[in-house]
Amino acid sequence: MSETAPGTQRPAAVWIICVILLAQGAAVILLTLAEALASRAQVLDAAGQIALVVIYVLSGVVLMLLGFRILAGAPAARTPAMVLQLLLVVLSFSFFAGGAVLVGVIFLLPAAAVLVLLFTRPVQQWLQRPAA
Numbered sequence: 001m002s003e004t005a006p007g008t009q010r011p012a013a014v015w016i017i018c019v020i021l022l023a024q025g026a027a028v029i030l031l032t033l034a035e036a037l038a039s040r041a042q043v044l045d046a047a048g049q050i051a052l053v054v055i056y057v058l059s060g061v062v063l064m065l066l067g068f069r070i071l072a073g074a075p076a077a078r079t080p081a082m083v084l085q086l087l088l089v090v091l092s093f094s095f096f097a098g099g100a101v102l103v104g105v106i107f108l109l110p111a112a113a114v115l116v117l118l119f120t121r122p123v124q125q126w127l128q129r130p131a132a
Helices: 012-038 046-072 076-099 101-118 120-130
Strands: none
Touching: 012 046, 012 076, 012 101, 012 120, 046 076, 076 101, 076 120
8 A cells, every 4th residue: 555645646756766765775785795795905904894884884774764765755854865965976076086987977877866856846745745
């Protein structure tokens, strides 16, 4: 069953935002774990490596939770989602500056899409509708 009132449909932009946030969160978690398991270079000590993995995994979980909260229509999820996407935009420009243009584009395009979609009228109306 759906949480929405009869006759109320989620806008396509809300679904797109949810899918992007879920994909970003899953990618962060999986790539972090893969890197931690495959990494041989010890730049950090063991405690630092564990702390870094925990921070990245928590960031991925937060991205995924925000996707579900926006899908459910929680207006409080919009601001943290915007902040995390802005951080990803800043991160993408550091990849551009480092010469990894493809990685920068991979970070930039989904983050920019979410930022633009969060400001569209259907998404704003979805997040501001009265609770059922």
